Amino acid sequence: MTTLLIAEHDGQSLNQATAKALTAARALGAPVDILVAGSAVRPIAEEAAKLEGVARVRLADDATLAHALAEPLSELVLSLAADYDAIVAPATANGKNLLPRVAALLDVMQVSEVTAVLAPDTFERPIYAGNAIETVQSRDPVRVLTIRTAAFPPTETGSAAAPIETVGAAPTPPRSHFVSEALTTSERPELAGARVVVSGGRALGSAETFEAVIAPLADRLKAAIGASRAAVDAGYAGNDLQVGQTGKVVAPDLYIAVGISGAIQHLAGMKDSKVIVAINKDGEAPIFQVADYGLVEDLFTAVPALVAALGD
């Protein structure tokens, strides 16, 4: 049988979450088709076709599929489901929104946030904010999985392009409509896929000082910026920057936590980073228990000193 991977994209280009989820999808051992659904998304399908090990790309190009609304998308996936015994999506906001809807319509129990594929029906996933790892075996005839992308390396581009086949959208009168969006635009790398992340906490004190202290360090390291829940709740940083149990889960090569105490909900989002640095004036802060390098110092002196020490 075959696996269907649902591509993550923003209408312009393929998101790297797709290539990471593809690595997990290929580990199931069956050929993998990728579904690219959206409006005017053929260039994205062409990008997806180049990924190594893709059997074919199924392209659903229709105005009703813009904005990745869950209702038309789930009907589309359902219309294709008979060809597949596994349906996979990255555990992005879109994937988490869509896939349980597909699973319920197939009468299947979804496995969320898979971090390891042990067998085609057996998976590891974190529970309790990553404080425990559960091994689960699916008894359903079809597996529906969301993939924690931080746990898988991206599949590289291959030598040959897979064929692209168009499929029709399933038109039913929509009961939900897109109204507007307010997306953050940034020159910095995307948080979920960045090699280096600099995150700030409530100790930054205000949105202005958050930017004034964190941005120069992030710029110097070509890093993405993240934030603790406390900093986001206080309005110092946007919700799309939250790292943690219910925000984004990241595993960069280098994670620098600035003025973050290290609540378990935050650790859940970053403790699989390769190297963790903590800067906090409270030497007892729990963040130091997961940090490879801890600097107990006031962040307002430590961070500028760090930028200076990094040189040009």
Added chain:
Amino acid sequence: MKILVPVKRVVDRNVKVRVKADGSGIDLANVKMAMNPFCEIAVEAALRLKEAGQANEVVVVSVGSEKSAETLRTGLAMGADRGILIKTDAERVEPLAVAKLIKALIASETPGLVILGKQAIDDDSNQTGQMLAALLGWPQATFASKIELGSDTIEVSREVDGGAETLSLAMPAVVTTDLRLNEPRYASLPNIMKAKKKPLDETTPEALGVDIAPRLAVLKTVEPPRRAGGIRVASAAELVARLKETGVL
């Protein structure tokens, strides 16, 4: 309009859970339990709509053992009008089964809106709301940070990966709550006393005609690998030197 709010009893958010040494699960003996934080936000959202005159009844419902009645009483003490316990002693009830149970209940309760937490902080599944919407054929707005109710539509701002987006849904609809939708109220002592007299009905999965047998077998539960202990550095300069040694810079 009636608003239905499904709520879950989970380990209190401040408890650091322990994995049983034999790998059979989480040690829940004598652990403090509470309403799932996202469910509290859902109850609060429903109460605010009622207080604004946009809803006339808030019904909380939970699936679980007799002890889940305590969680329903918490919702009643916050201000919900009545509670329904779908009683089962099953150790694990998966999101798909919960969605089916709530759907069965909705056949008789007929709410105009269902508000749920986006995920429970125990199994971190993030599925029940979406599954419920699918089974009912209703539109959904997950990860809500703002709700505005119209006459027969609801406008919801959602937290998405790149920022926020706003959707308009035809009612009836399902909304799941994110962290920043509101700050849930604490129940006052008089309201806790009053809640004891509010109606709390019971039903069962059997009475609702729903098979709740798990589809996933949990083979084992283990602690995540621990990180090796780190070192303290004395200055920013030493930090840079150390990071250069590791090769990440």
